[in-house]
Amino acid sequence: MKDPERTPAGDAFAEFSITALRLAGPLTQAGDALAKPSGQTSARWQVLAAANHAPMSVADAARALGLARQGVQRIADLLEADGLITYRDNPTHQRAKLMVLTAAGETALHEIKERQAAWADRLGAELGERRLRQASALMAEIIEVLRERSSAAD
Amino acid sequence: MKDPERTPAGDAFAEFSITALRLAGPLTQAGDALAKPSGQTSARWQVLAAANHAPMSVADAARALGLARQGVQRIADLLEADGLITYRDNPTHQRAKLMVLTAAGETALHEIKERQAAWADRLGAELGERRLRQASALMAEIIEVLRERSSAAD
DNA sequence: TCGATATTGACAACATATTGTCAATATGGC
DNA sequence: GCCATATTGACAATATGTTGTCAATATCGA
Numbered sequence: 001m002k003d004p005e006r007t008p009a010g011d012a013f014a015e016f017s018i019t020a021l022r023l024a025g026p027l028t029q030a031g032d033a034l035a036k037p038s039g040q041t042s043a044r045w046q047v048l049a050a051a052n053h054a055p056m057s058v059a060d061a062a063r064a065l066g067l068a069r070q071g072v073q074r075i076a077d078l079l080e081a082d083g084l085i086t087y088r089d090n091p092t093h094q095r096a097k098l099m100v101l102t103a104a105g106e107t108a109l110h111e112i113k114e115r116q117a118a119w120a121d122r123l124g125a126e127l128g129e130r131r132l133r134q135a136s137a138l139m140a141e142i143i144e145v146l147r148e149r150s151s152a153a154d
Numbered sequence: 155m156k157d158p159e160r161t162p163a164g165d166a167f168a169e170f171s172i173t174a175l176r177l178a179g180p181l182t183q184a185g186d187a188l189a190k191p192s193g194q195t196s197a198r199w200q201v202l203a204a205a206n207h208a209p210m211s212v213a214d215a216a217r218a219l220g221l222a223r224q225g226v227q228r229i230a231d232l233l234e235a236d237g238l239i240t241y242r243d244n245p246t247h248q249r250a251k252l253m254v255l256t257a258a259g260e261t262a263l264h265e266i267k268e269r270q271a272a273w274a275d276r277l278g279a280e281l282g283e284r285r286l287r288q289a290s291a292l293m294a295e296i297i298e299v300l301r302e303r304s305s306a307a308d
Numbered sequence: 309t310c311g312a313t314a315t316t317g318a319c320a321a322c323a324t325a326t327t328g329t330c331a332a333t334a335t336g337g338c
Numbered sequence: 339g340c341c342a343t344a345t346t347g348a349c350a351a352t353a354t355g356t357t358g359t360c361a362a363t364a365t366c367g368a
Contacts, residue, residue, distance in 0.1 A: 006271060009278030012286035014270065017181055019293045021196075022220040024178040025355080026300040027171055028324090032356095033304070042175075043324060059346060066176040071325045073347065095333055095346055116168065117160060123299065124163030127292065132166035135289040138281065139173045145277065146180040150187070179325080182354090186326095197354060213316060225355045227317065249316055249363055 020139070034115045038108040044084075047075045048101065048109045051085055057096035066143070084108060174293070188269045192262040198238075201229045202255065202263045205239055211250035220297070238262060 031042030040048070050061040062072040076099055079085045084105035087097035101109065124132060185196030194202070204215040216226040230253055233239045238259035241251040255263065278286065 007275045007278060009281075009283040009286070010271060010275030011278070012283040012290070013274040013278035013281065016286045016290045016293075017185070017274070019290045019297070020174065020177055020181055021185075021200075023174055023293045023297055025220055026297055026304070027174055029304060029356085030300055031171070031175075041323075046175075057346075066179055067324095068326050069346075070327085070348090074324085093334075093346080097347095117164060120167040120171070121161045121164030123296075124161060124165070124167035126299065127163075127167065127296065129163040129166040131288070131292050132163070132170045134285070135292050136166070136170045136173045138285050138289050139170075139177045142277075142281065143173075143177055143180055145280065146184055150180070150183060183326085195353075211316075221354095222356050223316075224318090224357085228354085247316080247364075251317090 030119070034119060035112050037115070038111045039082075040084075040108055040112060043075050044079055045109070045112055047072060047079060047099075048084060048105055048112075051076075051099035052101050052106070052109055055088060055098040055100050057090065057093070057098060059096060061099065079105070184273070188273060189266050191269070192265045193236075194238075194262055194266060197229050198233055199263070199266050201226060201233060201253075202238060202259055202266075205230075205253035206255050206260070206263055209242060209252040209254045211244065211247070211252060213250060215253065233259070 028042045031045060035041050035045045046065055047061060050056065050064050053064075056064070058073045058076050059069050061076070062069040065072065076085065079099075080087060082104075083102055085099045085101055088100045090096050090098045182196045185199060189195050189199045200219055201215060204210065204218050207218075210218070212227045212230050213223050215230070216223040219226065230239065233253075234241060236258075237256055239253045239255055242254045244250050244252050
């Protein structure tokens with residue numbers, strides 16, 4: 001995995017990348033476990049949370065979540081079919097309707113939030129706020145750097 | 155996203171989780187870009203790298219990569235069909251054959267490693283070795299904590 | 309050796325997400 | 339107002355990954 005690796009910093013970034021990708025699995029599974037008692041999943045929870053933050057179009061939510069528009073569209077249509085959100089007409093855009101949580105959607109989201117709060121408090125206390133915030137800041141920085149590089153004709 | 159959130163540390167962990175999940179996408183895409191010139195993807199690269207580290211069964215590689223056995227099996231069968239690996243008989247286990255890179259597999263992996271080294275060196279220098287190592291250590295710790303919690307009847 | 313238990317690959321179903329294409333609709337410069 | 343360009347949702351194809359089940363095979367204690 002580290003044959004032509006040269007600099008220590010490059011090695012550190014390679015290690016970081018592998019570890020970050022390994023983390024995604026357990027994190028998604030933990031989210032699924034939190035969402036499951038309310039009949040939801042990590043992905044559906046994320047979209048519900050985005051729509052609850054403010055009524056927004058599918059494209060808006062995709063940008064907010066850093067996902068492809070079409071993937072979010074798929075989840076949103078499932079949520080609508082299950083009666084957790086509705087599409088409300090958008091006064092400023094004929095096509096891009098706004099996602100709004102129904103009462104059922106609000107109930108589900110609230111339940112998940114309760115569970116997540118207990119879970120996050122427990123793990124946050126165990127892991128330490130300072131380290132978590134430093135790591136979050138670094139990850140946000142990396143997201144930004146990768147975004148710039150991929151949007152440019154690199 | 156943070157309604158019933160109580161402790162600062164819990165909030166920090168919630169933020170960390172969201173950011174980590176957001177990072178996975180760009181990171182996978184960057185890996186795909188590195189692997190693409192050799193006709194590979196992030197996922198196939200990971201399996202190639204595992205098999206190159208030492209001949210191992212699909213189940214071994216899945217454990218090493220932190221993925222479900224069946225997903226790795228699927229990738230490995232694709233790699234075999236494309237002639238990048240072969241299954242070698244395992245003297246110690248009749249069913250669990252060992253993945254071994256073919257010459258084509260070694261060539262592809264080497265090419266990707268070259269590209270990745272340049273990429274990681276560049277970003278590693280930009281982001282700082284110390285912060286990257288601290289974040290990696292924290293992520294590894296979280297993977298371990300989540301693993302324990304999910305394996306237990308939590 | 310025997311038998312309970314775990315591991316392994318095969319197979320299938322499904323969830324998540326990207327990429328690409330298209331037509332409808334906005335947007336902004338002229 | 340018009341036109342080039344961008345955004346948006348619809349549709350389809352594909353990649354990645356989990357979960358569940360099953361039979362074959364290992365492993366290990368009695």
